[in-house]
Amino acid sequence: MSRHRVIFDVTITHLTSRLKQSSIAALGVTFGIGTFITLMSFMTGLNELLDGLILNRTPHVRIYNEITPSDEQPVALSEAFEDAVNLIHSVKPKGSQERVHNALPMMARLADDPRVLGIAPQVKAPVFYLAGNIELNGIVSGIQPFDEKRLFNFGDYVTEGTPDDLAKNRNGILLGAGVATKMSLELGDRIQLSTARGVLVPLKVVGIFQSGLAEVDNIQSYVNISMAQQMLGEGTAYITDIQVKLHDIENAVPMAEEIRRNFKASAVDIKAANAQFETGTSIRNLITYAVSITLLIVAGFGIYNILNMLIYEKMNDIAILKATGFSGDDVRNIFIGQAMVIGIVGGLLGLLIGLVMSIMINQTPFETEALPTIKTFPVNFDWRFYLFGIVFALVSTFLAGYLPARKARKIDPVEIIRGQ
Amino acid sequence: MSTPILKATEIDKHFYKPVDFHVLKDINFEIEKGEFVSIMGKSGCGKSTLLYILSTMDTDYTGSLFLGGRNVTGLHQRELAKIRNAQIGFVFQFHYLLAEFTVLDNVMLPARKLGAKTDAQIRKDAMDKLELLGIASEAHKRANMISGGQKQRVAIARALINEPLIIMGDEPTGNLDSKNSENVFNIFTDLSKEKGLSLLVVTHDEDFAEKTDRIIRMEDGRIISHGRDEA
Ligand SMILES: Nc1ncnc2c1ncn2[C@@H]1O[C@H](COP(=O)(O)OP(=O)(O)O)[C@@H](O)[C@H]1O
Ligand SMILES: [Mg+2]
Numbered sequence: 001m002s003r004h005r006v007i008f009d010v011t012i013t014h015l016t017s018r019l020k021q022s023s024i025a026a027l028g029v030t031f032g033i034g035t036f037i038t039l040m041s042f043m044t045g046l047n048e049l050l051d052g053l054i055l056n057r058t059p060h061v062r063i064y065n066e067i068t069p070s071d072e073q074p075v076a077l078s079e080a081f082e083d084a085v086n087l088i089h090s091v092k093p094k095g096s097q098e099r100v101h102n103a104l105p106m107m108a109r110l111a112d113d114p115r116v117l118g119i120a121p122q123v124k125a126p127v128f129y130l131a132g133n134i135e136l137n138g139i140v141s142g143i144q145p146f147d148e149k150r151l152f153n154f155g156d157y158v159t160e161g162t163p164d165d166l167a168k169n170r171n172g173i174l175l176g177a178g179v180a181t182k183m184s185l186e187l188g189d190r191i192q193l194s195t196a197r198g199v200l201v202p203l204k205v206v207g208i209f210q211s212g213l214a215e216v217d218n219i220q221s222y223v224n225i226s227m228a229q230q231m232l233g234e235g236t237a238y239i240t241d242i243q244v245k246l247h248d249i250e251n252a253v254p255m256a257e258e259i260r261r262n263f264k265a266s267a268v269d270i271k272a273a274n275a276q277f278e279t280g281t282s283i284r285n286l287i288t289y290a291v292s293i294t295l296l297i298v299a300g301f302g303i304y305n306i307l308n309m310l311i312y313e314k315m316n317d318i319a320i321l322k323a324t325g326f327s328g329d330d331v332r333n334i335f336i337g338q339a340m341v342i343g344i345v346g347g348l349l350g351l352l353i354g355l356v357m358s359i360m361i362n363q364t365p366f367e368t369e370a371l372p373t374i375k376t377f378p379v380n381f382d383w384r385f386y387l388f389g390i391v392f393a394l395v396s397t398f399l400a401g402y403l404p405a406r407k408a409r410k411i412d413p414v415e416i417i418r419g420q
Numbered sequence: 421m422s423t424p425i426l427k428a429t430e431i432d433k434h435f436y437k438p439v440d441f442h443v444l445k446d447i448n449f450e451i452e453k454g455e456f457v458s459i460m461g462k463s464g465c466g467k468s469t470l471l472y473i474l475s476t477m478d479t480d481y482t483g484s485l486f487l488g489g490r491n492v493t494g495l496h497q498r499e500l501a502k503i504r505n506a507q508i509g510f511v512f513q514f515h516y517l518l519a520e521f522t523v524l525d526n527v528m529l530p531a532r533k534l535g536a537k538t539d540a541q542i543r544k545d546a547m548d549k550l551e552l553l554g555i556a557s558e559a560h561k562r563a564n565m566i567s568g569g570q571k572q573r574v575a576i577a578r579a580l581i582n583e584p585l586i587i588m589g590d591e592p593t594g595n596l597d598s599k600n601s602e603n604v605f606n607i608f609t610d611l612s613k614e615k616g617l618s619l620l621v622v623t624h625d626e627d628f629a630e631k632t633d634r635i636i637r638m639e640d641g642r643i644i645s646h647g648r649d650e651a
Binding site: 003005006009010013014017316317319320321322323324325326327328329330413414417418 | 468472475477478497498501502503504505506510512516517518519520521525529530532533534535539578582
């Protein structure tokens with residue numbers, strides 16, 4: 001044991017005798033690792049937040065009915081004109097086509113699909129908001145509040161009241177923040193909705209929601225799905241949108257494709273809807289990694305430099321050690337040991353700094369209109385960053401130490417002794 | 421006759437840079453156990469070069485070197501390091517100590533590398549050696565805080581710590597005043613007479629050499645006299 005201890009003792013003595021340089025080298029690592037962890041935690045926290053802002057509330061597949069004119073016109077079915085060339089001008093789509101055909105059986109089929117996490121139907125209708133003598137254009141969506149909350153984090157955007165309040169109150173309405181402001185409406189106030197066909201429905205404001213997107217908040221509001229169906233004078237089979245959430249987002253594209261083929265309905269997948277969004281996330285990740293790794297590499301060069309210098313200063317020691325029976329490997333291990341001690345001390349300190357910085361950022365107030373439920377900067381406390389940080393610190397300091405140490409291993413003691 | 425402690429046969433060495441230079445020519449000699457041998461010769465005749473070969477630090481030569489009867493020529497570096505550690509004590513002209521370690525640590529270092537004893541035993545042995553050389557009082561000072569004469573005695577204590585077969589010295593008194601030289605010389609004779617240690621010491625000091633068992637004289641890379649009647 002003494003044999004290894006003595007090598008370690010020399011390692012430590014060399015380090016402590018050059019405490020200033022050793023500390024600077026270690027601080028380089030600390031800075032690199034600390035910044036890496038802080039950057040990664042903060043950036044991925046922000047990414048997750050932004051992902052949440054759009055992706056979490058976007059259905060993986062949305063099924064609706066695109067309003068298009070029929071491909072087949074009635075004249076084509078008539079035997080009388082079978083051999084004729086039929087020219088029809090100004091073809092227009094048929095009315096009341098917003099509904100998804102056969103929505104209920106389709107939903108039953110989807111609910112049984114093992115890839116599906118859940119489905120939430122909606123009934124959308126254009127309306128006028130009426131309160132006092134103000135009249136405002138808007139869209140009301142009939143929803144199942146529990147499903148919206150469970151699948152699309154709906155609760156995160158309800159700033160006053162809760163989705164449950166809507167579920168409990170059949171005559172309730174959740175108003176967009178913009179609508180509420182424009183009409184000076186508060187919780188508990190009454191509002192009237194008028195449908196395109198002129199049906200008037202009185203409702204009670206049970207909540208305000210804020211999506212963060214002004215153009216949505218200025219027109220959108222939510223009621224219970226049965227209320228929406230009733231307003232339109234339709235039955236429970238009337239559904240305009242089916243939102244599907246999957247277990248694995250990767251299934252979205254094939255699933256949408258299947259639905260289009262099997263159900264003759266329009267289906268859009270999240271990737272098609274948000275292609276530009278994913279690019280943004282991966283570029284932000286790339287930049288974070290690039291900056292962090294650059295910092296760590298700079299720290300590695302620092303260690304390399306300092307060790308090279310140290311070995312130059314310790315030529316005499318190396319010669320003495322070799323002359324008194326330490327092997328080249330022993331000498332190499334002494335210097336690798338110095339690099340590793342610098343790496344371990346600097347790295348652990350870096351983890352600590354990273355953690356402290358992350359906690360500080362996480363407690364910094366950050367309030368924005370766009371993100372009503374966020375009060376402080378988002379930070380992603382992921383243990384994998386810390387693991388990666390310490391592993392990188394050890395690997396890079398090992399490499400930075402290995403090259404100079406190999407040089408020390410080869411130093412010929414005779415040359416040093418003769419040189420005196 | 422018993423096997424010699426050290427035996428060199430037909431050792432030749434060239435330096436190829438800057439030009440081919442035949443520095444050691446057909447070196448043959450032996451050292452018996454307990455012998456105190458000095459090497460003399462003009463500066464530049466190859467004494468140091470020979471000593472580096474004999475101490476196994478320099479392996480770039482032809483011929484054979486035997487230590488304690490074992491041919492060590494061509495052994496792996498790792499093996500040679502072990503031999504230097506366990507069987508050879510080296511004392512240089514300049515006091516080669518690890519400056520940041522204490523005197524005691526310096527003496528203990530080769531024994532801790534050998535790892536044959538516990539640290540406590542090694543510490544005791546090292547103190548004994550320092551006592552023997554009259555510098556026990558300096559044991560806990562840092563090596564760069566003591567005088568030149570004291571440093572050389574620490575180096576001798578370090579050379580002794582693993583009870584080597586032979587101690588080699590390259591002008592170990594060359595850097596000391598006459599009083600300290602005398603002192604170091606007396607230590608060597610005591611070690612030779614009382615402990616039966618073998619010693620091979622390069623020196624320029626004729627008085628010093630006269631008092632050793634025999635003088636090997638070198639000239640231009642050759643041994644011209646073995647200091648024995650029959651040689
Ligand atoms: N590395 C080397 N390269 C070339 N010549 C050398 C080298 N080392 C020593 N010499 C030469 O070899 C000769 C012997 O050197 P050395 O053994 O140091 O002599 P001594 O110790 O007897 O004074 C000298 O002429 C010296 O200049
Ligand atoms: Mg010399």
